[in-house]
Amino acid sequence: MSDPADDLIPSVFARDCASRGVLTNVTGKWGGLALAALHDGSYRFNALRRRVDGVSEKMLAQTLQALERDGLVRREVQATIPPRVEYSLTPLGARAAAKLKELIDLLEGEIGQVRAARAEYDRDHAAGVR
Amino acid sequence: MSDPADDLIPSVFARDCASRGVLTNVTGKWGGLALAALHDGSYRFNALRRRVDGVSEKMLAQTLQALERDGLVRREVQATIPPRVEYSLTPLGARAAAKLKELIDLLEGEIGQVRAARAEYDRDHAAGVR
DNA sequence: GTTGGTACTTTCTAATAGTTAGTGCATTCT
DNA sequence: AGAATGCACTAACTATTAGAAAGTACCAAC
Numbered sequence: 001m002s003d004p005a006d007d008l009i010p011s012v013f014a015r016d017c018a019s020r021g022v023l024t025n026v027t028g029k030w031g032g033l034a035l036a037a038l039h040d041g042s043y044r045f046n047a048l049r050r051r052v053d054g055v056s057e058k059m060l061a062q063t064l065q066a067l068e069r070d071g072l073v074r075r076e077v078q079a080t081i082p083p084r085v086e087y088s089l090t091p092l093g094a095r096a097a098a099k100l101k102e103l104i105d106l107l108e109g110e111i112g113q114v115r116a117a118r119a120e121y122d123r124d125h126a127a128g129v130r
Numbered sequence: 131m132s133d134p135a136d137d138l139i140p141s142v143f144a145r146d147c148a149s150r151g152v153l154t155n156v157t158g159k160w161g162g163l164a165l166a167a168l169h170d171g172s173y174r175f176n177a178l179r180r181r182v183d184g185v186s187e188k189m190l191a192q193t194l195q196a197l198e199r200d201g202l203v204r205r206e207v208q209a210t211i212p213p214r215v216e217y218s219l220t221p222l223g224a225r226a227a228a229k230l231k232e233l234i235d236l237l238e239g240e241i242g243q244v245r246a247a248r249a250e251y252d253r254d255h256a257a258g259v260r
Numbered sequence: 261g262t263t264g265g266t267a268c269t270t271t272c273t274a275a276t277a278g279t280t281a282g283t284g285c286a287t288t289c290t
Numbered sequence: 291a292g293a294a295t296g297c298a299c300t301a302a303c304t305a306t307t308a309g310a311a312a313g314t315a316c317c318a319a320c
Contacts, residue, residue: 010238012163015184018245019238026237027157027230029277033142045298054145056278061299071247081285082297092240099233100157106229107156108140108149110222115148117201159308175267186309191268211316212266 022070030055030063032100035089038073039097042088072096152200160185160193162230165219168203169227172218202226 010019025031033052037043043051049060064087067073072093078084089097107114140149155161163182167173173181179190194217197203202223208214219227237244 010241012166012234012238013181013183017241018248019234019241020184022237022241022244023162023234024159026233027162028159029154029157032153032157036142046296051143053143054150057299058279058301059277062277069248069251070244071251077298080297082287083285083299085298092243095236095240096233099229099236103156103226103229103233104142104149104153106225107152108142110225111140111147111149111152113222114152114200118148118199121199121201176265186311187268188270188310189308192308207267210266213268213316215267 022072025063025066025070026072026096026100028063028066030059031067032104034060034063034067034087035072035093035097036100036104038087038089039094039101042086045085045087048087067093152202155193155196155200156202156226156230158193158196160189161197162234164190164193164197164217165202165223165227166230166234168217168219169224169231172216174214174216178217197223 011017012019012023014020026035030052033055034048037048037051045060045064048064049055049057052060055063064073064075068075071090074088074090074093076086076088078086141147142149142153144150156165160182163185164178167178167181175190175194178194179185179187182190185193194203194205198205201220204218204220204223206216206218208216
């Protein structure tokens with residue numbers, strides 16, 4: 001985006017383009033999984049944390065905040081004790097999540113192929129053959 | 131994947147599932163961009179580095195190695211001086227890249243909406259309103 | 261001679277992820 | 291009574307990874 005003319009054409013390939021930033025959030029380790037979970041329906045904070053195995057409260061809170069700021073996730077607060085916060089996808093978030101879900105389904109569906117590739121790669125590189 | 135029965139059903143939501151690892155590689159900051167660039171055609175190392183603004187040699191080499199190991203990227207070496215290495219997508223890599231490209235096109239296409247959302251978020255949270 | 265090209269690897273520094281404890285109220289259990 | 295659990299985060303500290311910069315060896319061009 002150093003070329004002013006490029007400002008008019010968003011490109012994730014350009015470091016400073018806003019689309020790079022949102023792509024980084026959407027496809028971040030936890031962002032993608034949060035969006036994919038929310039694709040199945042809205043979640044409260046701890047339910048979402050239980051759904052996405054391995055994410056810490058800190059990383060989840062941070063991720064949801066970024067996604068909310070990007071306009072992909074909606075955060076609705078009820079002033080109850082204990083607090084009750086519900087996360088759901090905005091229309092744009094739903095569109096992004098649908099694309100992510102397709103990618104995820106593909107990778108899950110072809111995991112056998114990936115495993116075979118990894119085994120072959122590790123065999124070929126065990127003796128530093130390269 | 132702690133439940134043996136779950137071994138039969140790949141899920142990116144399970145921390146130890148192989149599909150989680152490959153999703154992390156594919157949607158990593160540099161992995162996604164490398165796949166998207168290779169979607170447009172094969173690249174040699176430095177050409178790819180110039181295409182993906184902001185990636186270091188180190189991160190690119192590391193990323194391509196992971197993608198190669200997952201069976202998504204093919205690395206072809208010609209024993210020339212200087213060395214000549216060409217990267218291209220495998221059939222599985224091409225399928226994943228196509229999905230990624232759809233997601234990227236969506237985010238690039240809606241970047242105005244993202245910018246507006248960010249502006250609104252920042253306004254609402256400037257005084258710590260939340 | 262210097263500079264640039266090739267595709268990485270190595271070493272050190274900077275940044276972020278991750279771990280753990282904390283907040284304050286309510287409910288349930290011992 | 292105290293302890294544990296729930297809620298949704300935040301703060302402080304530690305661990306890990308990203309990133310910056312230099313290095314490798316050969317060739318070609320200036």
